[in-house]
Amino acid sequence: MATVEFAPNQAATEAITAHVLWMTIGLSCEGDSVAMTSATNPSLEDIITGAIPGMPKVVVHNQVLAYEVGDDYTKAWYDAEKGELDPFVLVIEGSIGNEKINGDGYWTGIGYDHLTNQPITLNEWVDRLSPKAAAVVAVGTCATYGGIPAMKNNPTGAMGVRDYLGWNWKSKAGIPIVNIPGCPAQPDNMTEMLMHLVFALAGMAPLPELDEAGRPVSLFGRTAHESCNRAAFYEEGDFATEYGSDHRCLVKLGCKGPVVKCNVPLRGWQSGMGGCPNVGGICMACTMPGFPDKYMPFMDEDPNGKLSSNLAKFTYGPLLRWGRNQSMKRKFDKEPMWRHNRPELTTGYQKRW
Numbered sequence: 001m002a003t004v005e006f007a008p009n010q011a012a013t014e015a016i017t018a019h020v021l022w023m024t025i026g027l028s029c030e031g032d033s034v035a036m037t038s039a040t041n042p043s044l045e046d047i048i049t050g051a052i053p054g055m056p057k058v059v060v061h062n063q064v065l066a067y068e069v070g071d072d073y074t075k076a077w078y079d080a081e082k083g084e085l086d087p088f089v090l091v092i093e094g095s096i097g098n099e100k101i102n103g104d105g106y107w108t109g110i111g112y113d114h115l116t117n118q119p120i121t122l123n124e125w126v127d128r129l130s131p132k133a134a135a136v137v138a139v140g141t142c143a144t145y146g147g148i149p150a151m152k153n154n155p156t157g158a159m160g161v162r163d164y165l166g167w168n169w170k171s172k173a174g175i176p177i178v179n180i181p182g183c184p185a186q187p188d189n190m191t192e193m194l195m196h197l198v199f200a201l202a203g204m205a206p207l208p209e210l211d212e213a214g215r216p217v218s219l220f221g222r223t224a225h226e227s228c229n230r231a232a233f234y235e236e237g238d239f240a241t242e243y244g245s246d247h248r249c250l251v252k253l254g255c256k257g258p259v260v261k262c263n264v265p266l267r268g269w270q271s272g273m274g275g276c277p278n279v280g281g282i283c284m285a286c287t288m289p290g291f292p293d294k295y296m297p298f299m300d301e302d303p304n305g306k307l308s309s310n311l312a313k314f315t316y317g318p319l320l321r322w323g324r325n326q327s328m329k330r331k332f333d334k335e336p337m338w339r340h341n342r343p344e345l346t347t348g349y350q351k352r353w
Contacts, residue, residue, distance in 0.1 A: 016056040016057065016087075016202060017056065017057045017058075017059060018056050018057065018058050018059070018087055018088065018089065018198045018201060018202075019058075019059050019061065019076065019080070019085045019087075019088040019089070020058060020059065020060045020061065020062075020088065020089045020091055020194065021061050021076060021077060021080055021085075021088055021089070021090050021091065021129065021133075022060060022061060022062040022063075022091040022093065023063075023090070023091065023092050023093060023094075023110070023122065023125065023126075024062065024063045024064055024093045024094065025063070025094065025108045025109060025110045025122050025125075026092060026093055026094020026095050026096055026108060026122055026142060026143055027094050027095045027096070027097055027108060027142060027149040027156060027158050028093055028094030028095060028140060028142040028143070028147070028149070030063075030064055030093065030094070031140065031183070031184035032093045032139045032140040032143075032182075032184040032185050032190065033062055033063075033064035033065065033093060034064065034184070035184040035185065035186075035187045035190075036185075036187050036190050036191060037065075037187075038187045038269075038270045039187035039188050039190065039191040039270075040187075040188065040270065040271050041188045041191075041192070042188075042191050042192065042195055043191065044060070044191055047060070047191060047194065047195060047198075048060055052195065054199075054204065055195065055198060055199065056198055056199075056201075056202050058194075058198055061073075061076045061077075063110070074110065074111040077110075077111060077125065077129070078111075080129055080132065080133075081128050081129060081132070083132060086132075086134075087134035087173075087201050088132075088133055088134060089133065089134060089135045089136075089137060089194070089197055089198070089201075090126075090129050090130060090133035090135070090136045090137070091136075091137045091138075091139055091194075092122075092126065092136070092137070092138050092139070092143045092161050093139050093140055093142070093143050094108070094122075094140070094142050094143055094149075095142040095143060095146045095147055095149045095150055095156075095158040095159060095160060096122060096123060096126065096143075096158065096159055096160070096161065096163075096164045097122070097123070097149075097156040097157060097158055098156065098157025098158070098159065099121065099123050100157075101157045106155060106156040106157075107121045107122070107123070108121065108122045109121040109122055109124070109125075110122075110125070111125075123164070126161070126164065126165070130165060130169075130171070131172065132172065133171050133172070134171055134172065134173045134175070134201050135171050135173060135175045135178065135197050135200075135201065136161065136165070136169075136171055136175075136177045136178070137177070137178045137179075137180065137193065137194070137197070138160060138161040138162070138177060138178070138179050138180065138214075139180045139185050139190055140180075140181065140182060140183065140184050140185050141181045141182060141183045141185075141286055141287065141288075141291055142158075142160075142183075143160060143161055143179075144160050144161070144162070144179040144180070144181040144214065144215075144289075145160040145162075145163075145179075145181065145213075145288075145289040145290075145291070146158050146159045146160045146163065147160075147183060147291065147292075148183070148292060151292060151293055152293055160179075161177055161179075162177050162179065162214055165177065167214075173201065174207075175197075175200075175207055176210055176214065177214055178193060178197070178208060178210065178214065178216065179210075179213060179214035179215050180193055180215070180216070180219070181215065181220075181286070181287040181288070181289075181291075182262075182264075182286060182287050183286035183287075183291070186263070186264050186267060186269065186275075187269070187270060188267060189219050189263070189267075192219070193208065193216055193219070196208055196216075211261075213261075213289055215261060215287075219263055220261040220262065220263065220287065221261075222261070222263065222266070223257065223258060223259065223260055223261055223262070224256075224257035224258075224260045224261075224262040224263075224264065224265050224277065224283045225257040225258040225259075225260075227262075227263060227265040227266035228257055228265040228277050229247075229265065229277075229278065230247060230248065230249045230250065230277060231249070233247075233248045233249040234249040234251060234258075234309065234312060235312060235316075235317065235320060236312070236317045236318075236320050236321040236324075237309070237312040237313035237314070237315075237316075237317020237318060237320075237321070238313075238317065238321060239251060239252045239309060239313065240252065240253060241253075243280065244280055249309075250277060250280075250281075250282050250283075251301070251302075251305050251309050252301050252305075252306070252309055253282055253299065253301070254282050254297075254298055254299040254300055254301055254302075255277065255282035255283050255305075256282070256283050256284065256285040256295055256302060256305075257277060257282075257283040258305060258308075259285070259288075259302075259304075259305075260283050260285045260287060260288055261287060261288070262283065262286075262287045264276060264277075264278075265277050265278060265283075282298070282299065284298045
């Protein structure tokens with residue numbers, strides 16, 4: 001991966017203004033932008049107000065958050081196209097329609113061409129800005145892999161950013177497209193990766209390591225099951241049989257956690273709280289490239305999960321559960337015998353003189 005050479009030291013960061021062009025005009029619900037406002041670690045406010053020590057100045061251009069309208073808002077896009085905003089990070093929210101097959105018209109856009117007075121589509125903006133961006137980030141499952149708009153039989157030919165630009169595409173700084181999936185994406189995942197990229201572009205942090213699906217390994221290196229506080233009940237063969245009944249494993253109710261890369265069970269949703277399995281909901285695999293088609297119907301138990309869960313339930317699971325309970329009762333759930341209120345010392349202490 002190429003080395004980034006924007007600002008090699010702390011002093012140089014003071015002169016840098018990193019612009020974030022956040023395009024919310026894809027085929028989506030703009031839920032990622034709304035979710036991002038609840039981020040706390042770091043918060044969006046900390047990023048844009050410069051509260052994070054050493055971080056270059058960041059200006060976020062987002063249609064959901066902006067108070068500018070019309071030409072005042074779109075000015076940043078034209079400036080970026082002319083090379084007047086450098087460096088900038090291009091963030092795309094929402095899936096990209098296939099304009100080669102749109103027929104009577106399936107497209108989204110923002111602004112207009114000042115020469116033709118015609119709307120500028122999302123596809124055209126991506127074509128204009130991606131070659132000049134220091135980094136391109138796809139947020140939300142719609143932008144990363146197509147998501148719900150890209151379901152089978154959809155009329156738009158919707159796709160993710162990597163499907164559109166190419167899975168081997170890299171920015172002028174040598175950075176592959178960074179995918180932050182989720183429906184919507186977890187708030188802190190978005191702000192943390194945005195902060196990481198800004199520091200990387202300033203030469204103060206390494207580039208993020210990405211997996212084969214374009215996701216940051218630091219955020220998506222483990223499955224939801226591996227981070228879930230219900231995981232131990234799976235290996236003990238102890239499963240919930242109805243929603244809201246208890247805190248046992250939910251795999252028999254359709255939870256896809258064992259095969260899903262997601263950190264929400266560990267990180268929570270907001271301020272470390274919430275998140276699907278943490279509040280009794282199943283994992284529906286919304287961070288995965290095959291969502292939603294490969295995981296429907298959502299509340300049906302997966303055949304492979306059924307096989308492994310039955311194996312745990314009827315073989316080693318009960319033995320594990322019984323053995324652990326016995327160990328706790330006989331040894332680990334009791335205080336040592338020398339802790340008492342007696343006139344003699346029984347701790348085994350020996351004088352050294």
